[in-house]
Amino acid sequence: MDGRKRGDLEACRGCCHKVTPGKTSAGADHAPVAPAIVCKGLWKVFGDKGSQHLSSALGQEEADTEAVAASLIDRGLIPAVRNATFDVHASEIFVIMGLSGSGKSTLVRCLSRLLESTSGSVHLGGEDLLQASPKRLIELRRTKLGMVFQHFGLFPHMNVADNVAFPLKMQGQGKNERLQRAHEVVKLVGLEGREDAYPRELSGGQRQRVGIARSLAADPEVWFLDEPFSALDPLIRRQLQDEFLDIQARLKKSIVFITHDIAEALKLADRIAIMRDGNIIQIGTPTEIVLNPVDDYVREFSRDVAKGRHATVASIMKTNGKLPTLNKSGPALNLGMTLDDALASCVSTYKPVPVVDGEGKVRGAVDPADLTAALQVDHS
Ligand SMILES: Nc1ncnc2c1ncn2[C@@H]1O[C@H](COP(=O)(O)OP(=O)(O)OP(=O)(O)O)[C@@H](O)[C@H]1O
Ligand SMILES: [Mg+2]
DSSP: OOSOOSOOOOOSTTTOOOOOTTOOOTTTTOOOOOOSEEEEEEEEEESTTHHHHHHHHHHSTTOOHHHHHHHHHHTTOEEEEEEEEEEEOTTOEEEEEEOTTSSHHHHHHHHTTSSOOSEEEEEETTEEGGGOOHHHHHHHHHHTEEEEESSOOOOTTSOHHHHHHHHHHHTTOOHHHHHHHHHHHHHHTTOTTOTTOOGGGSOHHHHHHHHHHHHHHTOOSEEEEESTTTTSOHHHHHHHHHHHHHHHHHHOOEEEEEESOHHHHHHHOSEEEEEETTEEEEEEOHHHHHHSOSSHHHHHHHTTSOHHHHOBGGGTOBOSSOOOOOOTTSOOEETTOBHHHHHHHHTTOOSOEEEEOTTSOEEEEEOHHHHHHHTSOOOO
16 A cells, blocks of 8 residues: 555544544534534345335334344345444545445445435435435435446446536536536546547546546535445556545545445545444444454454554553653654554653644653554454
């Protein structure tokens, strides 16, 4: 993985998510910002009379998610998403990760109402999506929601500019206006000069950029991307990830991004939700997922990931008790420093090392013993 990673700054832990330097986001100034998406108790059950069976199973006394899912499976139904509850913060990249068949695509399709949920609620910017009329849904898709899928269906008979401008045509925008906007977003994804090319004349990576440009053309507030880079070779994939982060730094969309690649998740995410068998089993920052996996399934995802490169000093520092004072000649760490970098500064000391924030104020201390413990490779 290359060094370009979403801001390594850990913001104030416990109240905010990670914040890219310079980014005005939900946690950056402590202003209460409403979540972009609020998903509560969402179920999607495939199969005959799924809804009926789900309500009767949910109606049972003391029916927990596992018991409800088991009774649905006994009836030959597929509970693809089971009681999913989470928020997506404004302007964050919320990554959903899990093995094939764990329910990622089903969940994101329910969030965008490409699929009807069997039970539960989804609010987008405060609006109850599941109550939206068909007319309102079309409006939301045209103006607020953007979607990119793994194999983006470009129109083969339209050139790049027309493909990208297509959603604007659907909005009723005039030709000049929409082609000008198409030019802007084509430039944003690095395809300037290829506006007249047809999809068949483009590489896979270029086609995917057109797909991204097309979904960005209408300037969506909430952006859903389902494994948009997984068909690409690793080099192009990394390049598109970098460009994706650059675009996000400028546009600050609220994003739900699906992947089954841990390196991609760690690179892009503000927070990661891990899915297994339709359940969300852990939600956390990349650091939390790597350092504190809730079980072996999550640990398995991150076992080959070098913790030192992902976790920051903030994840292991102590803030209680008497903090060491800053000594001009002694070592000091920065909040956003990775554990690898911190280790280099701590090699010659056995005492807790002060951790300073951007203004040079001591915010906590790291015990070198905790640092080496956190960097232990997991052989379990
Ligand atoms: N239309 C459908 N009818 C019946 N079952 C379905 C349908 N769509 C998905 N499923 C089932 O729901 C479960 C979750 O599928 P989903 O496509 O959401 O998984 P995924 O995590 O996106 O997997 P992948 O990484 O392979 O894309 C699977 O068991 C799948 O077979
Ligand atoms: Mg999928």
